[in-house]
Amino acid sequence: MVLVWFWSGACYLAGSQATATAQGGRRLRLEDLEKMALEGNPTLAQAAAVVRAAEGRRLQAGLYPNPVIGPIAEEVSPGPIIRYGEWGGFIEQRIVTAGKRKLSRQVFEHERSQAEATAQAQRYRVLNTVRSLYYEALAAERLVEVRTELVKIAGTAVKTSRELANVGQADQPDVLEVEIEAQRAEVGLEMARNDQLRVWRQLGAAVGRPSLEILPLEGSLEELPKLELESAMSVLFKESPELRAAEAGVARSEAALRRAGVEKIPDIIARGGVMYNRELLELGRRPVGREGFFEVAIQIPIFNRNQGAVAAAQAELERARLEVERRKLSLQARLAAAYREYQNSRLLAERYRTQILPRAQKAQQLLLSSFREMAAAYPQVLIAQRNWFQLQEEYVRAAVNVWRSAVEIQGLLLMGGLEAPSLGEMGGPAMGEGRRYGAAEEREERP
8 A cells, every 4th residue: 555655645746747758759849730720711702702802892983984885876766757766875074083093992992901800800710729738638638637646546545455454554544535535536537538528629620620639739838928017018009900900990991081081072964975867958958967975964062962971980080080999908917917816826836836836746656655654544645645646637727727827818819719700800809819818717727
C-alpha cells in the first residue's frame, strides 16, 4: 500500500510523458488548424461574397442610363389627304447632370470599404475561435491524462486494499472508501473524455472539417502570455475592423448627403428621330416625305426638391458619427472586462504553479512518510491524494482561461467563427459585441 501511494505522488508528470511517448507519430499544430480554417470555414467565403456584392453595387451605381428607342406614329387616319399620317422611329436619352453618377459611385465605394472591414473581422473571428478551441483542446488533453492516471492509481489502491483486508491489515471501511474513490475517478475520466470530444467537435466545425479526429496536440499551456492594458487598447483602437467599418460608415453617409443634395438638379432628357409623312401637299399632290424632330426637356424642381431625402441623409450622418464614438466606448468597456478576466486567470494560474501545487505536493509527500511510519491515518492520505489531482485540474483550467482571454484581447475582441457575416451588421451592434462585455460576469470564478 505504501509503495502504491508513494508512486502516485509524482504520477502526473510521468503519466504525461508516457502518454506522449505512446501516442508518438503526428502531432497537430495550431498553424495546421489555422490553415484548415482559412481553407474550410464557409463564413470566410461568405465574407468574400459580401465584398463582391458591394463591388457590384458600386459598379452598377456608376453606369450610364440606357437609351430608349421605339416606333412612333402620328395623325394615323385613312383619309384621302392624311393617308395614315406620319410613321418613323425615335431615340431618347437621359443626360445625367451634376456628377450624380460619380457621387453614387462614392457612396458604394465606402460601402465596399465596410464590406472589406466585415471580411477582415470575419478572418479574426475564425482564427480567434480556432485558437481559443485549440487551447481548450490542449487543456482537455491534459485533463484526460490527469484523470487517467488517477483511475490507474485508484484501481491499484482498490486491489491492494482488498489484498490487505484479506490478511487482516486493512479495515472494511477503508476498502469501501477506496472503492468509492475509484468509482468517482472513473466517472471523472468519462466526463473528461466527453468534454474532450465536445471540444474537438467544435474545433472540427470551426475549421470546416466535421469529421476531424482527435489527435495529440503540439503546444504547451505553461508559458502564459503577458499583456499590458494600455498597449492592448492602443492596438485595438488602431486596428479594430469595427472602428474601421464605423469610420467607413461616416464617409458613406457624407457621400450620401452630397448625393442627396444634387438630386434636385434636373437631368436633361433629349429625344429625336426621323419620320416619313404620307400627307399630300396642296401643290403637286405629293407626299410631304421625310421629316426630322427632336425634343429637349427638364423636370422643374418646384414641389419636390428632395428635401426629405436630404434631411434623412443629414440625420444618418449624425448617427454614423455618433456610432464611431459609441464603438470606441464599447470597445473600451469590452476590453476592460476581457482584461479583468485575463488578470484574474493569470493571477490564479501563477499562484497555483508557484505556491499552491508545490505545497500540495509537499503535503502529500509528508503524509506518505507519516503513513509509512504508521503515524497518519489512511483517509488522510486519500484526501491528500484527491486534493493533489483536483488542484492540478484547477491549474489547467486557470491556464486555459488565461489563453482564451489573451486570444480574445490580441484578436481585437472578435469571436464567433461560425456566425454569418453580412454588411447589414455594420449598422447594428458591433461585430462580436455583447459576447464579451458583460459575459465575464456569467463565468464561474474559481477561488
